[in-house]
Amino acid sequence: LGNVRGKDWRIQTNVYGNGSTTRGREERYLVPFDPTEEPHRYSILWTPDYIIFYIDDVPIREVVRSDAMGGDFPSKPMSVYATIWDGSSWATSYGRIKINYKYAPYVSEFSDLVLRGCRVGPIQQVDSADRCAEAxxxxxxxxxxxxxxxxxxxxxxxxxxxxxYSFCYDQHRYGNVTFPDCDYVSSEHSRFGEWGDNKFPPKEVRRARRRSRKPSAVDDQPSK
Known part of the structure; x- marks a missing residue:
């Protein structure tokens, strides 16, 4: 999602099922690094049963498929693309802070792109389950x-x-709807307001970012 100049960088994950954009499953996070200083690895594992998002090989989100999700779980062939667009109407404090084009041009660099799975033709809508079973x-x-x-x-x-931010706790947008893929934790719920925002945002991220520490160095340590 970018950042406000001098502030922490943000990233968002989302899941849409079968082309529907009327009910997103957004989550937003601060990241403990400045992504403009050095490359980082972003990965998504999508299987028929679950989806896992990774940053630098550290899992940050898991979406487990259930019967209750119905068509909200992605099940059709997909493609991968990258783009840069102005999302400041909602990405930065719900539009209070707009993009400053004096810092343009904006550039993204990608390398070592790897796609694994069952390849589908560009006009093929439903693939053979037998052919994809091995992949x-x-x-x-x-x-x-x-x-x-x-x-x-x-x-x-x-x-x-x-x-x-977590859609699981966004009462303003979804009311009292409960989502089957949400892991409702009472201690976590108390940290989020009715808009789904964290009422107690982390304060130590900027210090970690200045040291350019990756999540794998911070978080992927065995528990004591």
Whole structure:
């Protein structure tokens, strides 16, 4: 999502099911580094049963498929693309702070892009389950697809430390609707207001960012 000049950088994850954009599942986080100083690795594992988001090999979010989600869980062939666009109407303090074009041009650099899975033709809407079975099995048996207790502990630490918005607690937008893929934790709920924003945003992130510490160096340590 970018940042306000001199402030911490933000990142957002979201899940849309089968082309529907009427009910997003946004989460936003502060990141303990400045992404303009050095490259970082961003990964998404999408399987028929769950989706995991990673930053520098540290899992930051897991979405588990359930019958209650219905068509909200992505199940159609997808493509990958990158773009830069002005989202300041909502990304920075709900539009209070607009983008400053005097800092243009804005540039993103990508390298070492890797796509693994079952390839689908550009006009092919439904792929053969039999043909994709081997690719899916390979994905789900890979090391990055297995959330060990150590990885889950690292994910929990990241989420507790850096999450600043969760759709799970956004009563203004969704009322009292409960989502089957939300892990409602009473201690976590008390930290979020009716708009889904963290009422107690982390204060130590900027100090960590100045030291250019990656999440893997901070969060992926065994619990004592």
């Amino acid at each position: 899916v099995e390979e994905l789900m048996s890979a090391d990055y697809a297995l959330l060990t207790p150590r990885k889950r502990a690292a994910m929990r630490r990241f989420r507790e430390r850096y999450t600043i």
